[in-house]
Amino acid sequence: TEEDMSPEESPGRLATVWVDGIVKGGILIISVYLYDGEGLSTRNRAILFAAGEIIRIHGGPWLIGGDFNCLPQDVFDEMTEWLQKVGGEIRAPGNLTCRTATGGRTIDFSMLDKRLIDGVEDIWVQVDFPSSPHYMVVLRLRSAVTRAMVSKIVPPMAFDTALPIG
Numbered sequence: 450t451e452e453d454m455s456p457e458e459s460p461g462r463l464a465t466v467w468v469d470g471i472v473k474g475g476i477l478i479i480s481v482y483l484y485d486g487e488g489l490s491t492r493n494r495a496i497l498f499a500a501g502e503i504i505r506i507h508g509g510p511w512l513i514g515g516d517f518n519c520l521p522q523d524v525f526d527e528m529t530e531w532l533q534k535v536g537g538e539i540r541a542p543g544n545l546t547c548r549t550a551t552g553g554r555t556i557d558f559s560m561l562d563k564r565l566i567d568g569v570e571d572i573w574v575q576v577d578f579p580s581s582p583h584y585m586v587v588l589r590l591r592s593a594v595t596r597a598m599v600s601k602i603v604p605p606m607a608f609d610t611a612l613p614i615g
Contacts, residue, residue, distance in 0.1 A: 478511075542555065557586045
């Protein structure tokens, strides 16, 4: 299922999809698009906090990718406590992800569940992908990541044995 899970005041800024693959049991993929020119403003933090709540409810492995419109170091410096609470780490490519008139910046990157970190093979910018002003950022996970995961068996909930009236 795919959904816009954005805070009410920021529609279209937070989308989620659960993928039954990549790792055993599936993975929650989250896409964010933070507001430009605001750094980690109140409304940009609200988007990340909403993502954190979705991560908490989901409980399984997750990955956030997006246009953060600020540098990875800024997110790390200002959101360290949040990153610790969600159990995440930042991974960014080593080169520019967005071209500007003055050169560019690295503002497109990923945050990953720490349970997935051992499976990160690489993250890079695909410069020959036809997009502007942003380059496509690619994160590759090794298939061996499933061996590093901690499995927890959760039995399905029982159905009510009483027949409905009507």
